[in-house]
Amino acid sequence: MTMIDPNKPLSQEPPTFDAVVVGGSHAGMSAALQLARACRTVLVIDHGQPRNQRATKAHGWLGWDGVAPARILEVSRQQLLTYERVQWSTDEVLEASGSLETGFLLRCASGKPYHAKRLILAHGVVDQLPDLPGLAERWGETVLHCPYCHGYEIRGTDIGLLVAPRKEAVDQVKALSQWGNITAVHAGELSGADLEELSAELRTIGVNLEENALIGMTGKATLNFADGRGRDVAALFVHPHTRLASDLSTQLGCAIEDAGCITTDSAKQTTVPGVFACGDAARFAGNIALAVGEGALAGVAAHRSLLGLLADD
Ligand SMILES: Cc1cc2nc3c(=O)[nH]c(=O)nc-3n(C[C@H](O)[C@H](O)[C@H](O)COP(=O)(O)OP(=O)(O)OC[C@H]3O[C@@H](n4cnc5c(N)ncnc54)[C@H](O)[C@@H]3O)c2cc1C
Structure with a gap:
């Protein structure tokens, strides 16, 4: 994992987005799409290592059955990036801090910092065989x-x-x-x-x-x-040992389930207000359709949170 220098001062005020999505695969792009369609500024940060990258075909997702995982993501990304308020960064988020009141600060492996009013963790899991x-x-x-x-x-x-x-x-x-x-x-x-x-x-x-x-x-x-x-x-x-792909949720103080995934409520909000989680990171039963569905829930909930319409905000 790339290390960043915590003592290096920020040269300028980081750009602020309505929402930053960590992980630009099925769950993350689905969340970003809902926010984009609500005319919000969204940054998706992804380092290009989706869980099923070794599979040649994905199955069981209606409409995409038998299509290569990379192709599904390519089409999804093309559609998402037609929205003018969506930005994409190929990078790895290493650190996250903040709260609903202060906003969230992210630091990436490239050294770039970003501010987010709402944060969506869609970084998935890694399998240990x-x-x-x-x-x-x-x-x-x-x-x-x-x-x-x-x-x-x-x-x-x-x-x-x-x-x-x-x-x-x-x-x-x-x-x-x-x-x-x-x-x-x-x-x-x-x-x-x-x-x-x-x-x-x-x-x-x-x-x-x-x-x-x-x-x-x-x-x-x-x-x-x-x-x-x-x-x-x-x-x-086989039954691989599965763990979260990033420790951002623990850095932020989010509760973690006994099974190892991030605790969320029915709106996909974590126990830290303003932080949402979706996809495999929030449910260890890995499935693309579920990841996309939960991403949509998280995106809508993050938008409602921005409007002050989400319970517990
Ligand atoms: C071998 C295999 C085959 C599978 N086949 C199928 C199938 O046929 N059908 C099906 O429905 N499901 C299948 N799955 C399950 C499916 O891959 C997952 O359910 C799905 O990918 C979950 O989507 P996600 O968006 O939550 O996470 P992922 O697709 O894993 O994406 C997470 C993204 O977050 C990024 N990321 C992680 N940490 C950071 C960070 N700190 N900063 C920036 N980016 C980060 C990663 O690079 C990745 O792009 C398969 C899984 C495996 C392992």
Whole structure:
């Protein structure tokens, strides 16, 4: 991460926007669009790392099903930037401070500062994959996490599932069985007794748990096991550890849910008045349609807040 010099004085008064949106992907652009259409000045700051950038196609969003994620964002951005009061900055926001009363001050990796009357956090999350060789390179291609996004394309095939070392393993297997023939695998964290218990439970629903630990992936989607065997599958489903892509919400004092996403009310306002959050950052169930919908809610709420019409302002 780029560092900024906190002692460097601001050379001039930063430009002030009605709203600054941190993150210019599905949620952020959707929020910005509502504010633009309300004739407000909006700055979108984005550093170009949307969560699904490794996927070649996005699915499950009506009207855009099967379209490349980069293409969806390109069209969205073209439409947004036709509004004369929208500005775009390719940059990373590193610091945020302030309040509804004082306005919010942002500092970017480039050193540029901005003032915002309202702030919308749409910076998404980052996924940390299980630390096994070959998984990261295949992420979004044959290493997947969401069957609703990618399951239909590999329906009826052999599918691997790296079970999480927790109680939901059986439920995970049952859900994924809708799409294909499941081989459950583990990465060696389960104790011998847990392994036996899970194996017995899975047998009752007709699913085999590989006894040997998965040690990596090669080829298109070959699972490699500790005993030297390999097994070809159409894809391996995993449960990445997901965390917020930025700590701006904690810098601002926003409450965070136990699950790790930013707490918001039904208008997508965080616990800090004037700060809104939407998309994956405010809901860990990653889905483009939900991100766009919540972005629209946040954009409208930020506008109503500017007008003093939002409850709790
Ligand atoms: C491999 C994969 C495939 C997926 N496939 C599908 C699918 O087929 N269908 C579907 O509905 N969903 C899919 N998803 C989920 C989908 O990608 C997310 O739900 C969606 O991208 C969330 O949108 P967002 O705007 O909240 O966040 P993101 O799209 O992740 O965008 C966040 C943006 O904020 C920017 N950002 C972050 N921090 C900062 C900062 N400090 N300063 C400036 N900018 C910042 C990032 O660069 C990024 O552009 C997939 C996810 C993954 C991981």
